[in-house]
Amino acid sequence: MNIAQTLFCERVHLAEGWASDVSIGIDDDGIIVGIQPDAACGADATRLAGPVVPALQNLHSHAFQRAMAGLAEQAGSTDDSFWTWRETMYGLVNRMSPDDVEVVATKLYSELLKGGFGHVVEFHYFHHAISDLGRSDGLEMSVRILRSAETAGIGLTHLPVFYAHAGFGGTAPNAGQRPFIHGVDSFLTLLDQLEPECRSAGARLGLAIHSLRAATPDEMRAVLSAERTAGPIHIHVAEQEREVEDCLAWSGRRPVSYLLDEFPVDDRWCAIHATHMTTEETARLARSGAVAGLCPATEANLGDGIFPATDFVGHGGRLGIGTDSHVATSVAEELRLLEYGQRLRDRRRNRVVSGPGASVGRTLLDASLAGGAQAAGLAVSGLRVGARADLVVLDGANPFIAAAKDDQILDRWIFALGNEAVRDVMVRGKFVVEQGRHHFEETIDRNFERVLRTLAA
Structure with a gap:
C-alpha cells in the first residue's frame, strides 16, 4: 500500500458515521488507501484543524x-x-x-x-x-x-x-x-x-x-x-x-x-x-x-x-x-x-x-x-477506502463548531453558519482552499473583475 501522505482527524464523518482520532492514508493519485480510527497522530501526519466531513x-x-x-x-x-x-x-x-x-x-x-x-x-x-x-x-x-x-x-x-x-x-x-x-x-x-x-x-x-x-x-x-x-x-x-x-x-x-x-x-x-x-x-x-x-x-x-x-x-x-x-x-x-x-x-x-x-x-x-x-458518475464517494480524498475541514475555532458534537456539527454548519464554517478544502489529496482562501484567489478575482467590467461596458 503506497501512502504518500497521512491526515489526522480528531473527529471525522466517515461513510460509516462519526469517528475519533482517525488516521487517513492517501496515495499519490489522491485516493484514500487506509483509514484507522482510534489512532495516534504520527510525526509525519498533517493534523487537521477541525471536524472533517466529505466534500x-x-x-x-x-x-x-x-x-x-x-x-x-x-x-x-x-x-x-x-x-x-x-x-x-x-x-x-x-x-x-x-x-x-x-x-x-x-x-x-x-x-x-x-x-x-x-x-x-x-x-x-x-x-x-x-x-x-x-x-x-x-x-x-x-x-x-x-x-x-x-x-x-x-x-x-x-x-x-x-x-x-x-x-x-x-x-x-x-x-x-x-x-x-x-x-x-x-x-x-x-x-x-x-x-x-x-x-x-x-x-x-x-x-x-x-x-x-x-x-x-x-x-x-x-x-x-x-x-x-x-x-x-x-x-x-x-x-x-x-x-x-x-x-x-x-x-x-x-x-x-x-x-x-x-x-x-x-x-x-x-x-x-x-x-x-x-x-x-x-x-x-x-x-x-x-x-x-x-x-x-x-x-x-x-x-x-x-x-x-x-x-x-x-x-x-x-x-x-x-x-x-x-x-x-x-x-x-x-x-x-x-x-x-x-x-x-x-x-x-x-x-x-x-x-x-x-x-x-x-x-x-x-x-x-x-x-x-x-x-x-462516481463509483465511490464519501470518506472511505477507494474514494477520492475530497474533504472539508470545518473551523474548529468557531464557537458553534467547537461546542457541537457529531451531527450537531452538521446542523450548526447548515442552519447557522454556512460558508463561515468552511476552513479548508481538499480535492484528490491536495488542499485547494486553506483558512477560507483559494490558493489562486487574488489572480482569479482580478481576472473576474476585469471580465465583469468588460461585460458591463
Whole structure:
C-alpha cells in the first residue's frame, strides 16, 4: 500500500458515521488507501484543524451564468418569471468570448470549493461564441471548462448538452439560442472529440439533453442510441408550469410522465428540477432509480416552485443538489433552502429527515452525497477506502463548531453558519482552499473583475 501522505482527524464523518482520532492514508493519485480510527497522530501526519466531513458533488452547473448573478433583479413587470429572466441570460451570452467563459468558470469553481463542494457536474450548453457562429464546432468552449476546473482544482464531470429547438415539436431556435445549437451529427462528433480531452484532464464525460422542448424524441433516441459515453445522462424536466402546459398541449402527457414512458430512465439519469409532478409521477421517478437534481437557490430565485422532496424521499427517491445559475455557491445554503421550502409548504418543521430523533443536517448531507456521486458518475464517494480524498475541514475555532458534537456539527454548519464554517478544502489529496482562501484567489478575482467590467461596458 503506497501512502504518500497521512491526515489526522480528531473527529471525522466517515461513510460509516462519526469517528475519533482517525488516521487517513492517501496515495499519490489522491485516493484514500487506509483509514484507522482510534489512532495516534504520527510525526509525519498533517493534523487537521477541525471536524472533517466529505466534500459534496454539485450536480448541476451552468458556469457562465455566475457572471449575471444579481443582474436580473430589476422588475420588468408584475409577470416576471423564468421566461423573462431567460432574455437577460441571452443578452449575457451575446457578449461573452471563450476567454470570458474560462475566467468566469474559474471564479465560480473557486467559490464552489470555498462553499464545500469538491466536484461539479457542468451542464454545458454554451457551445459557440456569437463571433464564432458558423465556424465553431463547440470544442473550444468545452476545453475552456476543462481548463477552468484544472486551474481551480475542482473535480469535474463534463456534460455537453444537446440543444436543437426552441419548443416542443421541433420549433426552430430563436436568435438568442444560436450559441447553444447542435444537430445530432455535430453533437456526436463533439462527444468523440471530448473523450480524449476529458481523459487527459482527469474529468468524467457524460451527456445531457437540454429538455424535452429542446430536442425531438427522434433526436433524443439518436443521441442516446449512439452510446458515445457510458457516463451519466441529465435532462431538465418539469421546471416551470408553462413547460407542463406546453408538454400537455403537444403530447397529451406531462413532462415527467412523457420522459418515463418514452425513454429507458434508470440510475444513469438525473432529472434536473422535476419541480412540477403529480403524486404518481413522484413515485414513478423515485422507482426509476434516477436522481432528482435539485437547485433550491436558483429555483427560488426564478420562482419555479417547490420540489416534493418529502414524498419523493418517502418513495425511496434519490436526490442531490446543484447551484444551477449560481445565485448561491454554498453547500449549506442549498441544503438549508431545500429543507426550508418543505417547511414553508407544509407549515411544519424538520421535514427531510430519516426518522424521529434524527438530524436534518445529517439526513440532507448523506442523501446529497450519495445522490450527487451517482449523478456525477462516481463509483465511490464519501470518506472511505477507494474514494477520492475530497474533504472539508470545518473551523474548529468557531464557537458553534467547537461546542457541537457529531451531527450537531452538521446542523450548526447548515442552519447557522454556512460558508463561515468552511476552513479548508481538499480535492484528490491536495488542499485547494486553506483558512477560507483559494490558493489562486487574488489572480482569479482580478481576472473576474476585469471580465465583469468588460461585460458591463
